Amino acid sequence: MNLKEQRAAAMKAARDLQESYGDNMTADQLAEVKSALDRVDAIDLEIKEARERNAVVNRLKNLGGGDEAPKEKEAEAPARSLGEHFVKAAGENLVKQAAGNQMSIAAPEFSKNADDPAKTPANLVDGWGTTYERAIVNARRERLIVADLMGSANVTSANIKYLVEKANRIAEGAANTVKEGEKKPYIKFADFDIVSESLSKVAALTKLTDEMIADYGFVADWINNQLIYELSVLEEKQLLNGDGSNANLKGLLERDGVQTVEAASKDEWFDKIYEANAKIPLATNLTGDGLVINPADYQNLRLTKDGNGQYLAGGPFTGQYGNGGIMVDPPVWGLRTVVSNAVPKGTAVVGAFRQGATILRRGGLRVDSTNTNDKDFENNLVTLRAEERLGLMVPVPAAFVKVTLTE
Known part of the structure; x- marks a missing residue:
């Protein structure tokens, strides 16, 4: 029986004791239940120690037999084009889309370095080459408000539909003062306009x-x-x-x-x-x-x-x-x-x-x-x-x- 099975059996034994003795246990019965729970705690400690041993062994296996330090993972090269950037950003969504799923894929914006050829052509000679300013000189724009x-x-x-009260909300009648025992006035309110x-x-x-x-x-x-x-x-x-x-x-x-x-x-x-x-x-x-x-x-x-x-x-x-x-x-x-x-x-x-x-x-x-x-x-x-x-x-x-x- 492995440790997990032993723990399950010990926990079952403790619960069976509690159910058989009920809530009003004697001192001896309470000590017996506590002893069963202590057995569960002891097995939990053994499980923890076993996991730590396994973690150490697995770490040694992953290090291999060589004495050289592991090489650093090379940084992923930045995308060189919008298409490459889109593919990297979209990832598995492209596969889903190709399978027929309808979805929109939006790649996050990113900027190029100043020395990128797409912004400033390469191999320029200082003082002689032409630097390109990619900003657009816009025509007049309206201020949107x-x-x-x-x-x-x-x-x-x-x-969407909603109710609008008419400007003349009372179609007929009005409130008024009345004497004792006299008929009270009616008020007929105008119907609401239903606007769609x-x-x-x-x-x-x-x-x-x-x-x-x-x-x-x-x-x-x-x-x-x-x-x-x-x-x-x-x-x-x-x-x-x-x-x-x-x-x-x-x-x-x-x-x-x-x-x-x-x-x-x-x-x-x-x-x-x-x-x-x-x-x-x-x-x-x-x-x-x-x-x-x-x-x-x-x-x-x-x-x-x-x-x-x-x-x-x-x-x-x-x-x-x-x-x-x-x-x-x-x-x-x-x-x-x-x-x-x-x-x-x-x-x-x-x-x-x-x-x-x-x-x-x-x-x-x-x-x-x-x-x-x-x-x-x-x-x-x-x-x-x-x-x-x-x-x-x-x-x-x-x-x-x-x-x-x-x-």
Whole structure:
């Protein structure tokens, strides 16, 4: 009988004694049970010593008979190309994918050393060779802000429904005072609106040459600075101005229930923006937290002067009448003021953005690549695809006011 079997037998004997004697054991019976448990502890000690002996023997066997110290394991050579890096990162997932499993494989980004030929060609002579700067000089970019203003939520389905209380929530009747014994008034509340939102897919394709793909630092920058940016620009336009047709989102300004204010002349702009902000708490339980305005319209506000020729928001070097310092993009009526081409000239939006609207996202941004699309393989091209799924939920449309600014 080996040690494990001996331990099992000793443990069984101890348990049998306890079951036969019960909980109310005499002193002699208790001593007998303790003796059985001591036998179990002794066997446990023998098992531990046997394991230690085996570990020492196995260690000696692994060292072999030579006197030389074991050689250090050579460091794994870094990947020389994006393909090699992808294969190393993907590992067994490639085998699973080849077997028919549907999955996405994403390799982590990594950077090249400064002396890598893919960044700076080899064999350059100091003072004579040309060093290549791989950074891209980008054209003008819009400052993307709408998604930052609104709330955000993750969803697991392509559709979501929610109840919206009507602005006139009482259809008939009203509460009233009554005398003792008289009939009490009824109130009929209006039915809720059931609003359904569907997610839309925002996507784009682009092609890169094999030579560009080989420079994985360039590929990472291209995806981040170009492809994803273009998706973000479209996302911003859809969130504000999407018309809801076909696969388009129904943007914020296209929602029923959004309040409106019109300024007939430039002299009314400040007053009407304030009026728009005041409308929000009158119609909802929310207060405005932001103003989105076109750069051309904000310029008109910023350059407005009083009767003494002083800029209302302060001059080019100091605050108004020389008091305080100059402010960059000073807020209008205390609202967080965002100057952006996301809204057209002649339109401003005041709203409770954070609580009044929520961007719905299913999953994250996904980027895939293939060289089997169209004639990519023949032409040494790789197609990159970026896509995301998002929707917009506006449970309180009255928390937003569209201001028409007429000059």
